[in-house]
Amino acid sequence: QSALTQPASVSGSPGQSITISCTGSSSDVGGYNYVSWFQQHPGKAPKRVIYDVNKRPSGVSNRFSGSKSGNTASLTISGLQAEDEADYYCSSYTSSYTYVFGTGTNVAVL
Amino acid sequence: EVQLVVSGGDLVQPGGSLRLSCAASGFTFSSYWMHWVRQAPGKGLVWVSRIKFDEITTSYADSVKGRFTISRDNAKNTLYLQMNSLTAEDTAVYYCATGSPTIDDYWGQGTLVTVSA
Numbered sequence: 001q002s003a004l005t006q007p008a009s010v011s012g013s014p015g016q017s018i019t020i021s022c023t024g025s026s027s028d029v030g031g032y033n034y035v036s037w038f039q040q041h042p043g044k045a046p047k048r049v050i051y052d053v054n055k056r057p058s059g060v061s062n063r064f065s066g067s068k069s070g071n072t073a074s075l076t077i078s079g080l081q082a083e084d085e086a087d088y089y090c091s092s093y094t095s096s097y098t099y100v101f102g103t104g105t106n107v108a109v110l
Numbered sequence: 111e112v113q114l115v116v117s118g119g120d121l122v123q124p125g126g127s128l129r130l131s132c133a134a135s136g137f138t139f140s141s142y143w144m145h146w147v148r149q150a151p152g153k154g155l156v157w158v159s160r161i162k163f164d165e166i167t168t169s170y171a172d173s174v175k176g177r178f179t180i181s182r183d184n185a186k187n188t189l190y191l192q193m194n195s196l197t198a199e200d201t202a203v204y205y206c207a208t209g210s211p212t213i214d215d216y217w218g219q220g221t222l223v224t225v226s227a
Contacts, residue, residue, distance in 0.1 A: 001171055001172050001173075003154070003156075034212050036212055036213060036214075038155070038213075040155075045205055045217035045218065045219060045220060046147075046205075046217060047215075047217075048213070048214055048215050051212060051214065052212075057214075087154075089154060089155050091155075091157070091212075091213060093212060096169075097169045098157065098169050098170070098171060099145070099157040099160070099212070099213065100157060101154060101155040101156060101157055103154055104154040104155070
């Protein structure tokens with residue numbers, strides 16, 4: 001159950017778009033459409049922003065979008081805003097009936 | 111309003127045991143899968159365990175299998191995590207979260223478990 005691989009940090013200027021990758025294997029990301037993305041601000045509980053690869057929970061801004069190709073999932077944040085500065089984690093269901101999170105990505109708004 | 115209130119975190123010695131509770135309100139607890147997720151200080155999220163609404167079907171991360179036991183009491187709207195043979199590597203904030211069945215939108219506030227002599 002190795003963690004999914006994410007870049008440690010991504011940055012962008014307000015209004016720009018950024019993309020965070022999440023690389024796993026055919027036993028997790030590539031094998032199921034059960035990839036979620038979570039946003040976590042310091043000292044707070046995580047908040048789900050994408051589920052089932054590309055679906056947005058009610059109330060989540062449409063600036064957040066998800067996709068998947070092979071064993072890699074991606075989260076794109078468009079129109080970057082100061083409030084988007086946070087840590088982001090991907091998560092996937094696995095073939096072992098378990099779940100695995102990504103290593104986490106810190107998003108900085110310059 | 112949906113609430114998940116986590117309790118039971120404490121300082122415990124290596125080899126010791128602890129039981130965490132997650133009290134749910136504001137939704138039909140018995141209809142949801144439930145998960146435990148932990149986060150070591152300054153580190154990332156780690157999935158720990160989940161239990162189906164049937165109170166029977168469970169799964170665990172390899173790192174806790176055989177030491178931790180997840181359970182729930184649907185009559186009391188409460189989720190539990192019994193943690194035995196604790197080591198320093200188990201030091202973390204522990205969150206409970208709802209699932210459908212994947213981890214979804216409702217999370218508890220977390221409780222800190224510190225394993226240290």
